[in-house]
Amino acid sequence: MIEFDEVHMRLGEREVLRGITAGLPERRVGVVGANGSGKSTLARLINGLALPTSGTVRVLGLDTRRQAAKIRRGVGFLFTDPDAQIVMPTVAEDVAFSLRRKGLSREEVDRRVRDVLGRYGLGGHADHPAHHLSGGQKQLLALCSVMVLEPEILVMDEPTTLLDLRHSRQVADLLRQMPQQVLVVSHDLPLLAGFDRVLVLDQGRIVADGSPEEAIGYYRKLMA
Amino acid sequence: MNGLTGAYVQGGSVLHRLPAGVKLGGLVAACTALVLLRSPLALAGAGVVVAGLYALSRVGVAAAWAQVRPVRWFAVALFAMQWVFVDLQGAVSTTLRVVLAVALAGLVTLTTRTSAMMAALERGLAPVRLVGLDPFRMSLLLSLTVRSVPVVAGLATRVREAQRARGVERSLRAFAVPLVVSSLRHADALGEALIARGLDDD
Numbered sequence: 001m002i003e004f005d006e007v008h009m010r011l012g013e014r015e016v017l018r019g020i021t022a023g024l025p026e027r028r029v030g031v032v033g034a035n036g037s038g039k040s041t042l043a044r045l046i047n048g049l050a051l052p053t054s055g056t057v058r059v060l061g062l063d064t065r066r067q068a069a070k071i072r073r074g075v076g077f078l079f080t081d082p083d084a085q086i087v088m089p090t091v092a093e094d095v096a097f098s099l100r101r102k103g104l105s106r107e108e109v110d111r112r113v114r115d116v117l118g119r120y121g122l123g124g125h126a127d128h129p130a131h132h133l134s135g136g137q138k139q140l141l142a143l144c145s146v147m148v149l150e151p152e153i154l155v156m157d158e159p160t161t162l163l164d165l166r167h168s169r170q171v172a173d174l175l176r177q178m179p180q181q182v183l184v185v186s187h188d189l190p191l192l193a194g195f196d197r198v199l200v201l202d203q204g205r206i207v208a209d210g211s212p213e214e215a216i217g218y219y220r221k222l223m224a
Numbered sequence: 225m226n227g228l229t230g231a232y233v234q235g236g237s238v239l240h241r242l243p244a245g246v247k248l249g250g251l252v253a254a255c256t257a258l259v260l261l262r263s264p265l266a267l268a269g270a271g272v273v274v275a276g277l278y279a280l281s282r283v284g285v286a287a288a289w290a291q292v293r294p295v296r297w298f299a300v301a302l303f304a305m306q307w308v309f310v311d312l313q314g315a316v317s318t319t320l321r322v323v324l325a326v327a328l329a330g331l332v333t334l335t336t337r338t339s340a341m342m343a344a345l346e347r348g349l350a351p352v353r354l355v356g357l358d359p360f361r362m363s364l365l366l367s368l369t370v371r372s373v374p375v376v377a378g379l380a381t382r383v384r385e386a387q388r389a390r391g392v393e394r395s396l397r398a399f400a401v402p403l404v405v406s407s408l409r410h411a412d413a414l415g416e417a418l419i420a421r422g423l424d425d426d
Binding site: 047049069072073077079081083084085086087088089090093096097098101127129130131145 | 234
């Protein structure tokens with residue numbers, strides 16, 4: 001469960017979010033909006049990467065202002081650019097990096113890494129340098145590095161922006177199968193089809209909130 | 225791109241199986257020995273040993289060449305300067321010393337996973353805890369440096385392509401400014417990703 005209560009966010013002179021209040025218990029939540037509407041900031045508030053100027057954000061029953069570290073253990077975050085998220089030179093090492101503080105044996109780490117890479121179609125790339133992967137494969141690697149920790153909530157900030165159609169579809173298919181609660185910020189409207197709820201942000205405010213059909217219809221009119 | 229990027233080459237050779245700590249210790253000892261060797265003949269002998277180690281590792285000629293290729297022009301310039309300002313024997317010795325040290329360091333990265341190297345460094349750096357430093361973060365620096373080489377190279381390629389498209393290929397400023405700006409942006413994003421992956425929570 002993600003809860004925003006009267007959240008305001010100011011970056012310098014600019015008020016990026018203006019009084020966001022919403023409880024999000026649904027399994028699949030989409031957020032759409034024009035560039036600069038505040039949707040990426042909203043996503044970053046969920047795992048404490050950004051803190052609200054006023055108001056509170058509660059995730060898994062915890063306040064992001066006081067318990068960000070604890071929240072991050074239960075919330076995975078996928079960024080738009082996988083190159084910024086991959087920190088180890090090879091594929092398997094990057095996934096294993098996520099497990100470094102779990103106190104697992106080397107065999108168990110290897111097993112979990114192999115398992116998640118296999119599930120996301122990167123089983124044959126375990127020892128390959130990460131920079132040899134295609135853009136789509138890098139995004140899948142970034143996803144593996146998040147999913148190996150089995151987070152309760154997954155936040156994705158425009159995960160398909162840099163991907164071709166085939167990899168976008170692959171991410172969409174994977175997203176449908178995930179048991180976690182997933183919040184996706186995206187301009188890729190077909191990705192949000194079948195979601196439980198979609199929020200439309202405009203100038204830092206929620207201006208539409210409902211089913212994908214209703215919210216995306218409203219967004220299309222807003223952008224016309 | 226293989227050289228200087230920590231591209232581990234999978235294999236089962238004796239060198240692959242040696243513990244990372246032993247290889248790093250061996251590298252330090254070998255580089256010290258290279259500094260102490262004076263005659264070109266002795267350094268040529270060291271070259272034969274290095275070539276033998278590469279053969280033993282079975283990483284292949286292309287991977288071996290990729291380790292020294294990035295320093296080839298530097299080696300030529302160094303040789304020329306030493307020849308002009310010292311003498312031919314000094315030029316041969318100094319250049320061989322540098323190239324062999326780079327080749328040996330490359331051999332360690334080709335036969336050692338970065339994670340194993342990080343673990344060895346973390347153990348080796350454990351005493352720095354006494355002065356309040358974190359050995360894990362220091363070893364992570366190594367990994368991030370290795371990982372950043374191909375990323376920054378990719379950024380440089382993109383900037384060069386944009387320069388070409390705009391017809392300002394010869395402008396150093398038009399190359400350096402966007403490269404520095406995009407590198408700093410990458411560093412910012414990387415920092416945020418590390419926080420998201422729990423680095424601040426360690």
